[in-house]
Amino acid sequence: MFYPRWIVNLTKGPAVLRRRAATRGAKAPMPARLFARSLAIRHLDAGSCNGCESEIGLMGSPVYDLSRFGFSFTPSPRHADVLLITGVVTEAMVPLIRTTYDAMPDPKLVVAVGDCAVDGCVFHGAPGVVGNLAEVVPVDRWIPGCPPTPDDLVDGLLALVGRGASAPGEAG
Amino acid sequence: MAHIRDLEEVSLLSICREAAREGQKILDIFPAEGGTSVALWGEDGKIVERDAGPGPHERPSRCGFPSLRFSEERDFPPDAFEPAAAPRAIIGEGMHVIPLGPVRADVAEALRYEMDVLGDEIHSLTLRPGYKRRGVTRILQGMEPSQAVEVAERTSGTSTVAHALAFSLAVEHALGLEVDDSTAVLRSTLAELERLHSHLGDLASLAAATGTIVAAADLYRLRDSVLRFGERWTGHRYLRGLIAPVGWRRTLPDVSAELPSLLGTVEHQFQVVRHALDHTNSFLDRLHGAGRIPQEGLELVGVVGRSAGRSEDVRWDRPYASYPELCYGRLPAGFAAGDAYGRYVVRCEEIAQSVAMLRRAGGHAAAATPAAERGDGLGYGLVEAPRGRLFYRVALRGGRIAASRIRTASSINWIAVPLAVANRNILQDFPIIDASFNLSVASLDL
Numbered sequence: 001m002f003y004p005r006w007i008v009n010l011t012k013g014p015a016v017l018r019r020r021a022a023t024r025g026a027k028a029p030m031p032a033r034l035f036a037r038s039l040a041i042r043h044l045d046a047g048s049c050n051g052c053e054s055e056i057g058l059m060g061s062p063v064y065d066l067s068r069f070g071f072s073f074t075p076s077p078r079h080a081d082v083l084l085i086t087g088v089v090t091e092a093m094v095p096l097i098r099t100t101y102d103a104m105p106d107p108k109l110v111v112a113v114g115d116c117a118v119d120g121c122v123f124h125g126a127p128g129v130v131g132n133l134a135e136v137v138p139v140d141r142w143i144p145g146c147p148p149t150p151d152d153l154v155d156g157l158l159a160l161v162g163r164g165a166s167a168p169g170e171a172g
Numbered sequence: 173m174a175h176i177r178d179l180e181e182v183s184l185l186s187i188c189r190e191a192a193r194e195g196q197k198i199l200d201i202f203p204a205e206g207g208t209s210v211a212l213w214g215e216d217g218k219i220v221e222r223d224a225g226p227g228p229h230e231r232p233s234r235c236g237f238p239s240l241r242f243s244e245e246r247d248f249p250p251d252a253f254e255p256a257a258a259p260r261a262i263i264g265e266g267m268h269v270i271p272l273g274p275v276r277a278d279v280a281e282a283l284r285y286e287m288d289v290l291g292d293e294i295h296s297l298t299l300r301p302g303y304k305r306r307g308v309t310r311i312l313q314g315m316e317p318s319q320a321v322e323v324a325e326r327t328s329g330t331s332t333v334a335h336a337l338a339f340s341l342a343v344e345h346a347l348g349l350e351v352d353d354s355t356a357v358l359r360s361t362l363a364e365l366e367r368l369h370s371h372l373g374d375l376a377s378l379a380a381a382t383g384t385i386v387a388a389a390d391l392y393r394l395r396d397s398v399l400r401f402g403e404r405w406t407g408h409r410y411l412r413g414l415i416a417p418v419g420w421r422r423t424l425p426d427v428s429a430e431l432p433s434l435l436g437t438v439e440h441q442f443q444v445v446r447h448a449l450d451h452t453n454s455f456l457d458r459l460h461g462a463g464r465i466p467q468e469g470l471e472l473v474g475v476v477g478r479s480a481g482r483s484e485d486v487r488w489d490r491p492y493a494s495y496p497e498l499c500y501g502r503l504p505a506g507f508a509a510g511d512a513y514g515r516y517v518v519r520c521e522e523i524a525q526s527v528a529m530l531r532r533a534g535g536h537a538a539a540a541t542p543a544a545e546r547g548d549g550l551g552y553g554l555v556e557a558p559r560g561r562l563f564y565r566v567a568l569r570g571g572r573i574a575a576s577r578i579r580t581a582s583s584i585n586w587i588a589v590p591l592a593v594a595n596r597n598i599l600q601d602f603p604i605i606d607a608s609f610n611l612s613v614a615s616l617d618l
Binding site for chain 1: 274275276277278279280281282302303304305306307308310311322323326327328329330332373376377389392393395396399403409410412612613614615617
């Protein structure tokens with residue numbers, strides 16, 4: 001029924017937040033495979049040259065057809081399982097990366113795309129450039145390349161969820 | 173040219189002053205510094221010093237937004253993003269602000285839009301760039317040209333060739349060197365190949381924004397075929413790691429046999445897609461009259477400029493590389509109406525132009541030649557990047573870069589976006605107008 005839940009939500013706070021508070025202390029055991037099939041991806045540009053965006057955009061084209069794996073891009077971090085971060089990580093983007101990450105529901109994964117997100121590439125040490133995504137959010141997978149090709153990206157995403165060729169025994 | 177002794181100290185203004193004292197036309201020295209940037213000279217070559225007022229970073233933020241980082245260099249015109257025609261705060265019943273970004277859309281660059289809307293109608297648009305500033309000119313300082321060209325290539329990933337070429341031309345101009353004819357031809361070939369894939373990608377995103385997904389899929393596929401050809405030929409999809417000042421960084425095979433078949437396929441299939449789009453009312457209705465650039469006299473460049481009544485094209489106006497032999501079929505001024513449809517038509521025509529130029533250029537082999545460049549000097553490079561005029565100014569001292577300035581087409585053309593969006597359009601037009609410009613944020617936030 002709607003009304004009893006409504007009253008509980010009003011008095012004790014939303015159920016989502018209560019669940020989150022309950023699980024915060026005791027870390028739940030992580031399953032071997034977090035995501036079995038579909039994956040909602042949120043892309044975030046943290047100071048890229050637009051090369052990585054160009055290749056990520058091509059992943060949806062019929063040549064690579066990301067949707068055949070059940071993967072899709074989502075406009076909202078609230079629906080996202082994976083945060084795909086490109087670029088050198090500028091200081092202006094650091095709080096936004098954290099906000100986006102915090103807005104994603106658990107379980108969640110972070111993928112750093114391109115040499116820039118790995119170490120800043122040629123912009124390493126530039127003013128206003130953090131250069132290493134791992135200093136901002138925990139990174140689950142690195143997909144290097146300048147820019148990584150759509151094939152690299154698809155492979156990287158499949159390997160991330162244990163469905164890639166680079167994860168033997170779990171493929172298929 | 174006025175000989176500048178202390179390159180690090182000298183500012184653009186003092187260069188201009190010195191040149192004027194010697195009776196030179198500044199337009200001859202820095203042609204691309206004109207336009208909508210702080211105007212330093214008039215039509216007759218006389219210096220007009222104009223105080224541009226405080227930059228956008230010095231203005232108070234309206235919605236408590238974090239102050240953004242800008243270098244002290246003023247790389248884009250201060251009043252560009254807040255035109256006088258659109259007052260900053262529009263107050264009234266039903267008016268509200270729709271913030272968008274910097275994390276926005278499906279896959280998009282970091283830029284914040286703030287739209288004042290009443291119902292569906294967009295009354296003004298404020299752009300807030302600055303999230304992506306990577307200090308490109310700062311990091312170039314002190315680098316050797318062979319190292320710096322790698323940074324230039326990564327300034328705008330989809331205009332890699334244009335940036336590398338403009339930088340190389342600037343260094344060569346500073347050192348008083350020229351490249352041989354075969355290198356010049358290859359440079360033009362790579363530049364046109366880049367224009368081809370860039371324009372195909374721009375049209376694909378326009379088709380996707382209008383919901384014509386079959387055309388979008390076809391255009392993306394065509395674009396990928398061009399990128400794959402680039403990878404087979406040069407080893408890199410975006411043609412990186414090739415162009416360098418004076419030299420040539422990698423050995424290239426001869427693809428003069430393969431190139432015509434690729435061009436034939438692209439040309440034929442593109443014509444099929446274009447024919448279909450030109451006969452799809454749901455596509456055309458969304459473009460005609462949408463995002464019309466309202467003001468005459470805006471000095472826009474590139475595709476956006478050519479769709480809004482200007483004819484400027486560096487390839488014709490100041491031919492570089494091997495363009496003197498390649499160029500033909502220039503688009504006439506006033507070719508298009510300055511709306512989203514105009515930008516669509518100009519891109520379509522330029523794809524045909526690029527294919528014709530690539531046919532003439534062929535795809536020759538090239539041997540890697542070591543770049544040996546040392547010396548002092550001040551030079552500029554001016555090229556037509558896929559999105560328009562791209563300008564590099566490089567000051568060399570002791571074989572290293574003492575100072576540099578980059579002015580991209582996007583940094584000029586973003587001015588037109590708020591004007592075009594707030595020109596009697598509704599919210600539903602916004603993604604289409606944005607895609608019809610398809611400007612680069614990386615080129616704005618250098």
